[in-house]
Amino acid sequence: MSYSSLKVALAQIAPVWLDKAATLEKVKSSILEAAQSKCELIVFGEGLLPGYPWWLSITHASAWDDRIQKEIHAHYARNAVQIEKGELKSIQDLAKENQIAIYLGIIERPLDRGGHSLYCTLVYIDTQGEIRSVHRKLQPTYDERLTWSPGDGHGLQVHALKAFTVGGLNCWENWMPLARTSLYGQGENLHIAVWPGAVRNTENITRMIAQESRSYVISVSSLMRKSDFPPHTPHLDVILENCPEVLADGGSCIAGPDGKWILEPVAHSEGLLIQTLDFNSVLEERQNFDSVGHYSRPDVLQLKVNRERQSSVSLED
Numbered sequence: 001m002s003y004s005s006l007k008v009a010l011a012q013i014a015p016v017w018l019d020k021a022a023t024l025e026k027v028k029s030s031i032l033e034a035a036q037s038k039c040e041l042i043v044f045g046e047g048l049l050p051g052y053p054w055w056l057s058i059t060h061a062s063a064w065d066d067r068i069q070k071e072i073h074a075h076y077a078r079n080a081v082q083i084e085k086g087e088l089k090s091i092q093d094l095a096k097e098n099q100i101a102i103y104l105g106i107i108e109r110p111l112d113r114g115g116h117s118l119y120c121t122l123v124y125i126d127t128q129g130e131i132r133s134v135h136r137k138l139q140p141t142y143d144e145r146l147t148w149s150p151g152d153g154h155g156l157q158v159h160a161l162k163a164f165t166v167g168g169l170n171c172w173e174n175w176m177p178l179a180r181t182s183l184y185g186q187g188e189n190l191h192i193a194v195w196p197g198a199v200r201n202t203e204n205i206t207r208m209i210a211q212e213s214r215s216y217v218i219s220v221s222s223l224m225r226k227s228d229f230p231p232h233t234p235h236l237d238v239i240l241e242n243c244p245e246v247l248a249d250g251g252s253c254i255a256g257p258d259g260k261w262i263l264e265p266v267a268h269s270e271g272l273l274i275q276t277l278d279f280n281s282v283l284e285e286r287q288n289f290d291s292v293g294h295y296s297r298p299d300v301l302q303l304k305v306n307r308e309r310q311s312s313v314s315l316e317d
Contacts, residue, residue, distance in 0.1 A: 001038070001040070001276075003162050003163055004162070004163045004278065004279040004280060005162075005276055005277065005278055005279065006040055006041060006161065006162055006163075006164055006190070006276065006277045006279070007037075007038055007039045007040050007041075007274065007275075007276045007277075008039060008040070008041045008042070008043070008218060008254075008274070008275055008276070008277060009030075009033075009034035009037065009039040009041070009042040009043070009272045009273070009274050010042075010043055010218060010220045010252040010254070010263075010272065010273040010274075010275075011027075011030040011034070011042055011043065011044045011045075011220065011272055012045070012197075012220065012221060012222065012223060012250045012252040012266065012269065012270060012271065012272075012273060013026060013030060013044070013045075013048070013222065013223060013270055013271070014222060014223040014224055014225065014228045014248075014270060015048050015049065015050055015051040015222065015224075015228070016050075016228075016230060017050070017051040017054075017224070017228055017229050017230055017233065018050050018051050018075060018076055018079045018230070018233060019050060019079060019230055019232075020049065020050040020079040020080070020081065020087075022230075023048065023049050023050045023051065024049060024090065024091070027044060027048070027049060027091065027104065028090060028091065028094060030042065030044070030272060031091070031094045031095070031098065031100065031102065032094065032098070033272055034100060034272055034274075035094075035098035035099075035100050037272070037274055039100060039272075039274060040099070040100060040101065040127070040161070040162070041100065041101045041102075041103070041161060041166070042100060042101075042102055042103075042272075043102075043103040043168075043192055043194065043218055043220040044102075044103065044104045044105055044194070044220060044222075045105050045194050045195060045196060045197060045220050045221050045222035045252075046105040046120065046122075046170050046171050046194040046195050046196050046221075046222070047105045047106065047107050047120050047170075047196065048104070048105045048106070048222050049081060049104060049105070049106045049107070050076075050079040050080070050081075050107060051107070051224075052196040052197075052222065052224065052248070053076065053143075053144065053146075053147045053148070054224060054239075054243075054247050055072055055239045056143040056144070056146055056147060057143050058239065058241075058242045058243055059072075059235075059238055059239055059241075059242070061143060061146050061147075062143075062146060068235050068238055071234050071235065072234055072235055072239075073147055075233070075234045076107065076118065076147060077109060077116070077118060079107075080106075080107040080108060080109035080118055081106045081107060081108050081109065081121075082108075082109050082110070082111060082115070083108065083110070083123070083131065083134065084110070084111045084112075085111075088104075088106075088123065088125070088131065091104065091125060092125055092129040092130070092131065093129060094129075095125045095126070095127060095128075095129045096127070096128055096129030097129075099127045100127060101124070101125065101126050101127050101159075101161055101166075102123075102124070102125040103122060103123070103124055103166075103168050103192050103194065103220075104122070104123045104125070105120070105121070105122055105123075105170065105194045106121050106122075106123055107119070107120060107121070107148075108120075108121035108134070108136065110136075112309065112311055113149070113311060113312065114312065117149040118147060118148050118149060119136040119137065119148060119149055119151050120136070120137035120140060120144070120148050120151075120170055120171075121134055121135060121136050121137070121151070121155075121170075122134075122135045122137075122155065122168050122169070122170050122192075122194060123135075124157075124159055124166070124168065126159065126161075127161075132157070132159050133155045133157040133159065134154070134155050135151070135154070135155025135156065135157070135168065135169075135170070136149075136150075136151025136152060136154070136155060137150075137151050137170040137171070137173060138150060138151050138152070138153070138173055138176070138179060139172075139173070139176075141171065141172045152306075152308070152309060152310040153182070153305055153306050153307045153308070154307050154308065154309040154310075156179065156182045156183065156305060156307060157186070157307070158183055158186040158187060158188045161190070162279075163279035164189055164190045164216075164277070164279055164282075165186070165187040165188050165189050165190065166188065166190045166191075166192060167183035167186065167188040167190075167191060167192065168183075168191070168192030168193070168194065169183070169191075169192070169193060169194075170194055171193075171194065171195050171196065171201070174193045174205055174209060175205065178303055180209065180212070180213070181291070181292065181303050182303060182305045184213050184215075184291055184292045185292045185303065188213070188215060189213075189214075189215045189216065189257075189279075189282045190215060190216045190217075190218070190277070191209055191210075191213060191215050191216065191217045191218070192218050192220070193205070193206065193209065193217060193218065193219045193220070194219075194220050194221075195219060195220070195221040195222075195251065196221065196222055196224070196248055197221035197222040197223055197224060197247075197248025197249060197250055197251060198221065198248055198249060198250075198251050199249055199250065199251035199265045199267050200251070201219075201221070201251060202219040202221060202251040202252070202253050202265050203251065203253070203265050205219075206219045206253050206254075206255045206265075207255045207259045207260070207261070208259075209255075210255035210256060210257060210258070210259045211258075211259035212291060213257075213291065214257045214258075214282065214285040214286050214289055214290065214291075215257055215282060216254065216255070216256060216257060216262075216277050216281075216282070217254065217255045218253075218254050219251070219252060219253050219254070219265075220252045221248065221250050221251045221252050222248055222250075223248055223249070223250050223268075223270055224246075224247040224248035225245065225246050225247065225248075226240065226243050226244065226245050226246070226247070229243075246268075249267045249268055250265070250266055250267045250268060250269060250270075251265040251266070251267060252265065252266055252273055253265040253266065254275055254277075256281055257281050257282050257284070257285035257286075258281070258285050262275055262277075263275055
């Protein structure tokens with residue numbers, strides 16, 4: 001495949017909900033399947049490993065000092081990912097062995113923030129198996145704030161992948177104009193938007209970001225059905241009591257730099273969605289508009305980005 005083309009896989013799958021080990025195996029299977037199809041990039045949905053906190057909106061999660069909520073949260077925390085302990089090593093090895101880059105949405109329990117709070121994190125692993133960015137969601141949305149902590153700007157980074165420059169944001173971060181601009185200004189021309197899963201989230205904004213940035217935009221969502229809750233889930237009876245049959249219907253899609261669909265949102269279908277992207281389309285569409293280049297006015301409008309990793313403690317030994 002030429003340097004200016006990129007074969008991508010959108011992994012629209014359901015997690016084995018809040019089961020880190022089982023979901024990790026499912027992720028690895030998707031990577032191997034994508035590699036067999038000669039894909040060079042695979043993208044997974046928001047917080048797929050080990051899953052989105054679906055219980056929050058259907059179990060009165062805001063109840064203060066509630067035993068059930070505490071126990072579900074503790075189960076979530078036990079199944080969150082600690083990168084520092086090498087819990088993504090098997091994914092990194094697959095990336096290197098198969099020369100495939102990976103964007104993976106995880107729930108992170110980072111040691112550099114004490115090792116107890118949870119973050120919605122988007123991890124980029126390059127084709128050499130190296131973790132190049134760990135982006136913690138800047139602002140959890142609505143009920144997510146009951147279980148996720150706000151992140152920082154450290155992960156607002158882009159990465160070279162053949163002719164392309166890729167960057168990514170979590171879910172409603174994609175609605176944040178300045179977060180998007182921070183990536184555009186670093187040369188992004190392939191934007192990755194990850195979602196928990198819903199056509200209603202991806203059907204409009206994917207094309208809008210493509211038109212605004214004159215970039216390719218890949219939106220990847222997960223699936224989640226009532227039947228996807230494992231029987232060993234704590235307080236499963238409470239969770240299922242008011243649970244709809246479908247919580248996440250997918251909606252993964254790709255828009256081109258002209259804002260037109262390359263792949264329209266796909267619903268209710270589990271598996272890999274594969275397309276090949278041509279970098280030349282980016283250059284064609286930047287001819288008339290480039291929001292951080294010839295159509296910008298940095299003498300009037302500028303964005304300042306703090307990419308320092310935030311921590312509560314600064315140790316000096």
